[in-house]
Amino acid sequence: xxxxxxxxxxxxxxxxxxxxxxxxxxxxxxxxxxxxxxxxxxxxxxxxxxxxxxxxxxxxxxxxxxxxxxxxxxxxxxxxxxxxxxxxxxxxxxxxxxxxxxxxxxxxxxxxxxxxxxxxxxxxxxxxxxxxxxxxxxxxxxxxxxxxxxxxxxxxxxxxxxxxxxxxxxxxxxxxxxxxxxxxxxxxxxxxxxxxxxxxxxxxxxxxxxxxxxxxxxxxxxxxxxxxxxxxxxxxxxxxxxxxxxxxxxxxxxxxxxxxxxxxxxxxxxxxxxxxxxxxxxxxxxxxxxxxxxxxxxxxxxxxxxxxxxxxxxxxxxxxxxxxxxxxxxxxxxxxxxxxxxxxxxxxxxxxxxxxxxxxxxxxxxxxxxxxxxxxxxxxxxxxxxxxxxxxxxxxxxxxxxxxxxxxxxxxxxxxxxxxxxxxxxxxxxxxxxxxxxxxxxxxxxxxxxxxxxxxxxxxxxxxxxxxxxxxxxxxxxxxxxxxxxxxxxxxxxxxxxxxxxxxxxxxxxxxxxxxxxxxxxxxxxxxxxxxxxxxxxxxxxxxxxxxxxxxxxxxxxxxxxxxxxxxxxxxxxxxxxxxxxxxxxxxxxxxxxxxxxxxxxxxxxxxxxxxxxxxxxxxxxxxxxxxxxxxxxxxxxxxxxxxxxxxxxxxxxxxxxxxxxxxxxxxxxxxxxxxxxxxxxxxxxxxxxxxxxxxxxxxxxxxxxxxxxxxxxxxxxxxxxxxxxxxxxxxxxxxxxxxxxxxxxxxxxxxxxxxxxxxxxxxxxxxxxxxxxxxxxxxxxxxxxxxxxxxxxxxxxxxxxxxxxxxxxxxxxxxxxxxxxxxxxxxxxxxxxxxxxxxxxxxxxxxxxxxxxxxxxxxxxxxxxxxxxxxxxxxxxxxxxxxxxxxxxxxxxxxxxxxxxxxxxxxxxxxxxxxxxxxxxxxx
Numbered sequence: 073x074x075x076x077x078x079x080x081x082x083x084x085x086x087x088x089x090x091x092x093x094x095x096x097x098x099x100x101x102x103x104x105x106x107x108x109x110x111x112x113x114x115x116x117x118x119x120x121x122x123x124x125x126x127x128x129x130x131x132x133x134x135x136x137x138x139x140x141x142x143x144x145x146x147x148x149x150x151x152x153x154x155x156x157x158x159x160x161x162x163x164x165x166x167x168x169x170x171x172x173x174x175x176x177x178x179x180x181x182x183x184x185x186x187x188x189x190x191x192x193x194x195x196x197x198x199x200x201x202x203x204x205x206x207x208x209x210x211x212x213x214x215x216x217x218x219x220x221x222x223x224x225x226x227x228x229x230x231x232x233x234x235x236x237x238x239x240x241x242x243x244x245x246x247x248x249x250x251x252x253x254x255x256x257x258x259x260x261x262x263x264x265x266x267x268x269x270x271x272x273x274x275x276x277x278x279x280x281x282x283x284x285x286x287x288x289x290x291x292x293x294x295x296x297x298x299x300x301x302x303x304x305x306x307x308x309x310x311x312x313x314x315x316x317x318x319x320x321x322x323x324x325x326x327x328x329x330x331x332x333x334x335x336x337x338x339x340x341x342x343x344x345x346x347x348x349x350x351x352x353x354x355x356x357x358x359x360x361x362x363x364x365x366x367x368x369x370x371x372x373x374x375x376x377x378x379x380x381x382x383x384x385x386x387x388x389x390x391x392x393x394x395x396x397x398x399x400x401x402x403x404x405x406x407x408x409x410x411x412x413x414x415x416x417x418x419x420x421x422x423x424x425x426x427x428x429x430x431x432x433x434x435x436x437x438x439x440x441x442x443x444x445x446x447x448x449x450x451x452x453x454x455x456x457x458x459x460x461x462x463x464x465x466x467x468x469x470x471x472x473x474x475x476x477x478x479x480x481x482x483x484x485x486x487x488x489x490x491x492x493x494x495x496x497x498x499x500x501x502x503x504x505x506x507x508x509x510x511x512x513x514x515x516x517x518x519x520x521x522x523x524x525x526x527x528x529x530x531x532x533x534x535x536x537x538x539x540x541x542x543x544x545x546x547x548x549x550x551x552x553x554x555x556x557x558x559x560x561x562x563x564x565x566x567x568x569x570x571x572x573x574x575x576x577x578x579x580x581x582x583x584x585x586x587x588x589x590x591x592x593x594x595x596x597x598x599x600x601x602x603x604x605x606x607x608x609x610x611x612x613x614x615x616x617x618x619x620x621x622x623x624x625x626x627x628x629x630x631x632x633x634x635x636x637x638x639x640x641x642x643x644x645x646x647x648x649x650x651x652x653x654x655x656x657x658x659x660x661x662x663x664x665x666x667x668x669x670x671x672x673x674x675x676x677x678x679x680x681x682x683x684x685x686x687x688x689x690x691x692x693x694x695x696x697x698x699x700x701x702x703x704x705x706x707x708x709x710x711x712x713x714x715x716x717x718x719x720x721x722x723x724x725x726x727x728x729x730x731x732x733x734x735x736x737x738x739x740x741x742x743x744x745x746x747x748x749x750x751x752x753x754x755x756x757x758x759x760x761x762x763x764x765x766x767x768x769x770x771x772x773x774x775x776x777x778x779x780x781x782x783x784x785x786x787x788x789x790x791x792x793x794x795x796x797x798x799x800x801x802x803x804x805x806x807x808x809x810x811x812x813x814x815x816x817x818x819x820x821x822x823x824x825x826x827x828x829x830x831x832x833x834x835x836x837x838x839x840x841x842x843x844x845x846x847x848x849x850x851x852x853x854x855x856x857x858x859x860x861x862x863x864x865x866x867x868x869x870x871x872x873x874x875x876x877x878x879x880x881x882x883x884x885x886x887x888x889x890x891x892x893x894x895x896x897x898x899x900x901x902x903x904x905x906x907x908x909x910x911x912x913x914x915x916x917x918x919x920x921x922x923x924x925x926x927x928x929x930x931x932x933x934x935x936x937x938x939x940x941x942x943x944x945x946x947x948x949x950x951x952x953x954x955x956x957x958x959x960x961x962x963x964x965x966x967x968x969x970x971x972x973x974x975x976x977x978x979x980x981x982x983x984x985x986x987x988x989x990x991x992x993x994x995x996x997x
Contacts, residue, residue, distance in 0.1 A: 085368075086364060086365055086368030086369075087365060087368075089364070090361040090364060090365060093357070093361060094357065094361065097353075097357055101350055101353060101354070105346075105349075105350065105353075106346055106350060109343070109345065109346035109349070110343060110346060113320070113337075113342045113343065113346075114309040114320065114322060117268070117309070117320070117321060117322035117335050117336070117337065117342075118309060118322040118324070120268065120322065120335045121321075121322040121323060121324040121333050121334070121335040122324050124270060124324075124333050124335065125324040125325065125326050125333045128272070128326055128331070128333065129326055132221075132326070135171060135237055135248060135250055136219055136237065138164065138171060138248065139171075139219065139237050139238075139239055139246060139248045140219070140239070141164065142161070142164050142174065142241075142246050142248070143239050143240075143241040143246055145160065145164075146160075146176070146241040146242070146244065146246065147241050147242065153184065153185075154184075154185070157176060157184065157185035158185045158186065158187055160185075161174040161176065161185055161186065161187035162187040164187070165187050165188070165189050171189070171248040171249055171250060172188065172189045172249050172250065173186065173187065173188045173189065173199075173248070173249040174186065174187045174246070174247070174248050174249075175199060175204075175246070175247040175248075175249075176244055176245070176246055176247075177204055177210065177244060177245045177247070178243065178244060179214070179243040179244070180205060181203055181204045181205025181206075181207075181210050181214070181245075182201060182202070182203055182204075182205075183199050183200050183201060183202045183204065184200065184244075185200070186198075186199045186200060204245075204247070208222065209221075209222035209236055209238050209247065210238060210245055210247065212238070213238035213239055213240050213245045213247070214240060214245050216240075217239075217240055218239065219237055219238075219239050220237065220238050220239065221235070221236070221237050222235070222236050222237075222238075235249075235250045236248060236249050236250065237250070268335055268336070268337050269282070269335075269336050269337065270282075270333065270334070270335050270336075271333075271334040271336070272331055272332070272333055272334075273331060273332040273333075273334060274331060275331070309321070309322050309323075310322070310323055310334075311339070314336070317338050318338065318339040318340070319336045319337065319338060319339060320336065320337060320338075320339045320342050320343075321334050321335055321336030321337065322334075322335050322336075323335075382409060382410065385410060444459075444461045444541055444542065444543065445459070445461045445462040445465045445466065445522070445540075445541070445542035445543075445544075446459040446461060446462065446539070446540070446541050446542075447459070447462055447473075447478060447539070447540045447541075447542075448537055448538070448539055448540075449478060449495070449537070449538040449539070449540060450537065450538070451495065451499060451538065452477075452495075453477050453478055453479065453491050453492065453495055453538075454475055454476065454477055454478075455473050455474055455475065455476055455477075455478055455481070456474070456537065457474075458470040458473040458474060462542075465514070465522075465542065465544060466481075466482050466512070466514045466515060467514045467515030467516060468481065468515055477491070478491060478540065479491040482512045482513065482514070483510060483511070483512060483513075484511040484512055484513045484519060486511075487510065487511065489508065489510075494508075494526055495526075495538060498526055498527070498528050498538060499528070499538075502528055503527065503528075504525065504526070504527040505525070505526040505527070506523070506524055506525035506526055507523035507524065507525045507543070508523070508524050508525075508526075509521060509522075509523055509545070510522050510523075510524050510542075512542075519546075520544065520546040521544075521545050521546050521549045522542040522543060522544055522545060522546075523542070523543045523545055524540055524541065524542045524543075525540070525541045526538060526539065526540050527539055566586070566588050567588050567589055569588055569590060570590055571590055571667055571668070571669055572587075572588065572590040572591035572593075572594040572595070572667065572668040572669070572670070573587070573588045573590065573591060573665060573666070573667050573668075574586075574587045574588075574591055574665070574666045574667075574668070575587075575663055575664070575665055576606070576663065576664045576665075576666055577661065577662075577663060578627060578655060578662040578663065578664055579661070579662060580606070581606045581608075581623075582606050582607065582623055582626075582664060582666075583604055583605060583606045583609075584602045584603055584604065584605060584606070584610075585603065585663065586599075586603065587599055587602050587603070591668065594641070594647070594649075594668060594670055595610075595612060595639070595641050595642060595668075596641045596642040596643055597610060597641075597642050607619055610642075611640055612639055612640055613637065613638075613639060613640070614637075614638040614639065614640050614646055615637070615638065618637050618638075619637070622635055622637065622651060622653070626653045626654075626655060626664055626666075627655070630654065630655070631652070631653060631654035631655070632651075632652060632653050632654075633652045634650045634651075634652060635650070635651045635652070636648065636649070636650060636651075636671075637649055637651050639668065647670050647672045648670075648671055648672045648675050649668045649669060649670055649671065649672075650668075650669040650671055651666065651667070651668055651669075652666070652667045652669075653665060653666040653667065735784075736783075736784035736785065736788040737784070737788055739780060739784040740780070740781045740784040740785055740788075743777045743778075743780040743781045743784070744777070744781055746773075746777050747773075747774055747777035747778070747781075750770055750773050750774060750777070751770075751774075753770075754766070754767075754770045757770075806847070806849065807845070807846065807847050807959065808845075808848065809843060809844070809845050810843070810844060810846075810848050811841075811842065811843055811844075812838060812842040812843075812844055812879055812887060812889075813838040813839075813840060813842065813879070815848050815851065815852065816836055816838055816855065816877060816879065816889075817836070817838075818852075819852050819855050819856060820834065820836055820877070822856075823856065823859055823860075826859075826860070826863060827863075830863075831871060831872045831873075832863065832867055832872070832873045832874060832875065833873070833874040833875070834859070834874070834875045834876075834877075835874060835875070835876045835877070836876075836877045836878075837876070837877070837878045837879075838877070838878070838879040838880075839879060839880045839881060842879060842880075842881060842887055842957075843957070844887065844955075844957050844958075844959075845957065845958045845959065846935060846955065846956075846957070846958070846959035847934055847935060847959055850930040850934045850935060851930075851935060851955075853926070853927075853930060854927050854930050854931055854935070854953065855877070855889070855891065857923045857924070857926060857927045858891040858927060858951050858953075859875060859877075859891060860923070861923055861924065862875050862891060862893040862895065862949065862951075863875065865895075865896070865913065866893040866895030866896055866897075866948070866949050867893060867895040867896075868895070868896065869896070870895060870896070873893060873894050873895055874893065874894055875891065875892070875893045876890075876891075876892045876893070877889070877890070877891055878890045878892070882954060885956055885957055885958075886937075886954055886955065886956050886957065887954075887955060887957060888952060888953070888954050889952075889953045889954075889955070890950055890951065890952050890953070891950070891951045891953075892948065892949070892950040892951075893948050893949055894947075894948040895948055895949065896945070896946065897943045897944050897945040897946055897947050897948055897949055898941065898943040898944075898945070898949055899945055903941055903943060906924050906941065907924050907925055907927075907928040907939075908925065909925040911925075927939065931953055931955065934959070935955045935956075935959055936955065936956050936959050936960040937953060937954050937955030937956065938953075938954050939951065939952065939953050939954075940952045940954075
């Protein structure tokens with residue numbers, strides 16, 4: 073780096089400080105101050121927009137209350153038509169100023185009554201008979217309850233733009249048209265404040281009210297995005313150009329209508345305070361920076377003169393003029409610096425004398441050091457000084473060594489480091505290098521090893537001198553190599569030994585120092601874990617008293633052999649071992665080698681052979697008798713459980729159907745009682761004088777009750793027919809031709825009660841035209857068991873889930889039926905056993921373990937197919953049943969034979985297709 077003058081340096085630093093100040097201040101002004109001020113302006117306008125929107129929304133509460141009162145009067149009072157209804161609507165208009173007109177339509181959208189505010193009545197058109205069925209407001213009110221608003225009504229009584237509200241009262245629709253004159257006057261009152269301008273816009277963007285002018289329905293600029301939220305609390309800021317002026321505004325929406333409130337202000341007026349404050353701040357900052365730079369120039373010149381004087385003083389001290397005195401200056405720091413120069417000159421004179429004495433003492437000490445080789449080198453590595461210790465270590469005299477390169481004289485060839493590299497590093501970084509191990513050779517060509525340390529020091533001429541100090545470590549290297557070779561050989565033997573061995577430290581209660589691979593395999597404890605722990609800490613010994621006796625005997629004798637002891641592995645398994653040990657001393661430390669020989673298998677084999685030899689004949693006879701009795705008992709138990717399973721399924725089916733029948737029968741009974749009550753009331757009316765309206769009401773209610781009774785009895789008949797067919801199929805196992813979708817629908821109908829009050833869904837997706845010549849009874853039992861199994865096991869404990877039944881063709885001769893759920897799934901080890909008899913995961917909780925075994929037997933033996941399971945824990949389970957379309961023929965011996973004829977077309981369905989969603993009963997679950 074090229075040095076510069078003090079004046080230029082100080083001036084550059086001042087300029088840098090000024091630029092840094094500007095660079096810091098400018099982003100703060102443009103990135104924080106201006107946006108903050110602009111944000112405050114925008115927030116004020118947003119608050120005004122929300123406030124004005126809230127006031128306008130409050131104006132619309134009156135029409136909502138009024139239209140609600142009209143609807144209640146029409147609902148609570150007897151039906152009225154014609155002039156009577158017109159008078160009622162006129163009465164509502166006279167008691168309030170919310171509406172300019174009221175209309176009532178029938179269920180077809182035709183106006184049957186209307187009324188207009190008295191001030192508008194003379195010019196109001198007669199709207200009776202007018203068709204509003206195509207109007208979006210009428211359609212919305214007729215289809216749903218509640219209040220519905222629209223900002224434009226095409227048949228408005230007022231020729232101006234209008235707002236209407238509609239609600240449904242029974243089969244009629246009441247529509248109220250707001251009095252826009254009063255509303256617009258109020259909007260102009262709340263929307264004009266100071267220099268702000270307020271617009272009220274309709275849903276198409278046209279202006280309804282302008283606080284600064286008369287109303288003119290002109291659209292806003294196309295680039296002005298309107299908000300989509302209907303909440304008045306949702307407001308946002310917009311920028312646009314209106315009447316050639318750049319505007320900034322805030323927009324909010326009104327409740328119930330699609331109106332928008334836009335509060336705006338010219339951008340020049342809105343941001344004028346911000347721009348003024350910014351201009352003042354920037355001018356002040358530039359003025360301060362300019363004055364600072366001028367002051368820095370004058371200060372730099374003054375400091376330059378002072379430092380030139382100080383430099384001349386320092387040069388005199390450097391030339392040895394130690395008695396020079398500094399004249400006092402006006403700057404205290406310069407006086408302190410000059411005083412420091414004077415103190416330094418005295419210290420230098422004293423240290424020069426001390427260095428001379430130290431050099432004499434150092435040379436005397438180096439000459440007396442015979443155990444260390446001390447050499448002085450120049451920067452190229454040539455020997456400058458050679459002490460007596462070097463003569464003794466290498467055999468060269470000082471006269472022979474001086475002037476020669478150190479590495480050529482004493483270093484052995486093939487070093488990993490070179491002297492030139494070391495000297496270069498030392499010359500660059502200074503400090504100390506080493507100690508570094510170097511292979512050397514003496515004058516008699518005998519090899520050796522030294523630890524050399526290098527450091528630098530200046531000589532009298534100012535040139536850097538290098539010092540090399542060597543310590544002989546030849547004997548130590550030889551001992552270390554011999555010891556390492558011995559330990560290597562011991563380690564190879566120790567690790568290769570097939571018997572578990574442990575080297576323990578006696579002083580630390582026989583903590584492990586090392587263990588071999590056989591020990592790790594025997595006790596399953598990693599070597600890193602075992603080292604440093606004793607047998608008690610590793611819980612190896614099952615009986616610590618036995619261990620204590622063994623260790624005491626090992627400590628007091630030369631060795632212990634073949635002591636039997638039960639040992640414990642890390643996984644808890646116990647092994648019988650022959651334990652032997654011997655102590656020895658290594659490196660002044662008492663150690664012990666302990667050997668563990670596993671004899672568990674050998675002892676177990678011996679005991680097992682002995683027991684077999686003693687009781688083989690008696691056990692064979694006893695077991696033969698027991699197995700015979702157990703086999704008979706097992707066969708009886710299996711038969712009983714099969715019968716119990718079938719009876720339980722039948723009981724569940726009957727209970728479900730009975731529960732399902734209770735709903736339609738109860739509805740029929742209630743409807744019949746209602747019709748009877750109406751008949752008795754009709755009889756009383758006939759006696760008192762029959763009216764046509766009473767007769768019409770009775771006939772309508774009688775027809776409704778009869779329809780309810782008919783639908784529910786038809787539903788009960790369908791359930792009974794399905795139950796009878798399923799009962800016949802499952803009890804007779806009769807072979808017949810059937811449509812797969814119809815049979816599965818009947819089964820699902822009977823299973824539907826099981827899903828009552830359960831948060832689960834049962835869906836079916838069966839392909840059409842799947843005709844089977846098979847056994848519908850066993851097939852129904854298979855599907856019932858699979859659905860019950862999924863409900864009990866698969867979805868147990870889950871808050872929601874589904875069971876899906878799918879059926880589709882598999883080629884021309886087979887069909888595939890899958891019962892899937894998204895439940896708990898089945899573990900992999902359990903999937904191999906789920907079809908075994910008596911295997912259940914709910915033993916003692918109502919599970920017999922025969923459900924899937926029955927399914928497997930029916931599918932494979934009766935239906936001639938196969939069943940597989942696809943499952944994973946937490947994912948769900950799919951039971952896949954693949955059966956032929958034509959089941960194998962069964963002869964009198966129970967064997968299956970292939971059918972001789974292909975299946976015929978399906979017969980006519982016995983029941984009508986269900987119309988209440990039996991193909992997907994999830995909506996009733």
